[in-house]
Amino acid sequence: MTETVLQIPISLEIPIGPQHPALHEPVMLKVYADGEEVVKVEINTGYNHRGVEKLFEMNSFYKGVFISARICGICNTVHANVYVRGIEQLLGLEPSPRAKYLRVLAMELERIHSHMIINAIMAEILGFDTLFMLIMRDRELVMKAKEILTGGRVIAEYYMPGGVRRDIDDVKKDRILDILKKIRPRLEYYKKLFEIDPTITNRLVDVGVLKPRDITLHSLVGPTARGSGVKTDVRAEDRYEVYGEIPWNVITRNEGDSLARMLVRWDEAIESLNMCEYILTHLPGGQAVVDERKLPRVLPLGEAFTRVEAPRGELTYYIIGGGRDRPYRVKVRTPSFHNIINSGFSYLGYSIADVPVILVSYDPCISCMERAILIKDGEKKYISLRDIVNMKRVR
């Protein structure tokens, strides 16, 4: 007869990442599992560092408008918007009403296509490739609308302190309204599919439940917070640009699981579609384009803290001006910084197959998360394009 003297739990360490077919960007999740259940998760970051905060301090603040757009590809419009608003507050400029309406139009179009791609990625992770392809086909219409408005499909380059860089006329306005009319039945169809299809609901219901107390103590933001009943949205709190004048609603759900977070995103996409149609039919007249040759060259002393509601949550910039043409300090805090790094507690108790589902329901954007030092290169050699052309001929 044997007695149990000591019980030693053995847990298996499973590294997910940095390169893994289930993840889209490099992050390392060290998952410790006992059998099939997750007991501990450690998150390691730092694979995608590019040195952006130091780069802001070394270049003039006009070049900063283009640097800030390149922190993240899919939320480049909101990064440029919040940086430009911070600079406008330091300089004391005020854009015209028509420019403010056009800025909000660009941001809301981006919100629609960002929510569509994260839902497509969730379908792909579950193995539902047909739905991934269908959503991406309809997302192309939104990219075309953004190209008509700003001149670029992904990176918009639409913002400049004082206003915007291009204007729209009636022909373009009608084309964008036609595209929006075609997208509306598709968005409603996908939202209904996520609610009733058993392939999706069997894997998403009751997975990764977060309570409101966990959310505010760990500073999680965005649709992650709104899916658990915490009613916080920067567009309703700060009322920047024209969000105080357009009619819109804050969307929340109370269940707190992964399905609630994805359904909040579909509801927000339909709400953004309504906002875009309202803006296009109620555009004020006037001048929207700013003449870049007449803008001030020196950033005065002062500090500004601006926030914006990116598709992933609350994005904040803190800019300190130093009296020269370079800012003294720019601090960027992106929503994925808190949502991914602070959320190690929410995987405990679920099985390993739920780990990618929970990670994708927080909407990870790893390149947004990592900025801060500049790597100096060793030796540089300049080869111009004409040399490459000549090299090919000589051989």
Place this chain on the structure above:
Amino acid sequence: MTEARSSELDPKQVLGNLVIREEFVKPSRRVFVVDKSVIREAITRLLKTYGETSIYISTIAGVDRFEQGVIEVNYFISIIPRKEVIVLRTQLSRAEPVIDTLIDIVPGVFAGENETYDLLGVQFNGNNTLKRGFFVPEDVVGKGVYPLRKDAKW
């Protein structure tokens, strides 16, 4: 529940005697300068007045003021029912920047404190998850450099 009544309270009344002076950050956000030894008391008072589900720490920003010889650490706190963001500002000496940690009261400062330690060299007493190499690559860590300081060269 006294939640509805307590959200009407002004943060100045809650913090009371801990505030040294008051400043402004555009656009009209209030800054309360406090001494570094009372930061835990200030956060606990705010959490108890407004309730744990109505307040969260939005950003922790460290600024290296080279000429004045201090490193400032700013805590930006968002109070949801009042739709307001307030700033708690503390100043640490540049030669030895040490401050108490908040990680047992508010676990959400894990990311912010790690980033400020890795990039500026601010020590948080009581936080044993701090490590170099959280963001900074290993060849820079090997030289012992804190990259965001104004006199950093590598």
Place this chain on the structure above:
Amino acid sequence: MSLWSEILKNVFKKPVTIEYPKVETPIEKDFRGLQYADLNKCNGCSLCAIECPSKAIEMRKLPEDIKLKHNPRGLYPVINYPSCVFCYRCVTICPVNAYITTNEYRLATETEKLLSDTLSLQTLKSGGA
């Protein structure tokens, strides 16, 4: 259940992919594509080279036999397209509006016809077309 009707509709439709070399991709006229300087207007002030965020513009001296009255320093901008991010800061900051913009996006080629100095110098020969 509700995906079956969608799939059945798609069986009888054409594929959505654009068969590129046979069919042109539909692109807007004001898409941000290739840009180069018109030397009939450029006065060599170098503002575009100073303001470029990725330092892709280099000011070079004009060839020996060309002397222009409106360009006393004799410099013209040459853009290094592999470094350019097509933000169009050079286009909007130029004080005399000397940049010509196109919607050419097919830049993965090394032909002579798409190099910036060739395109700029050609504007002088054809007399400002």
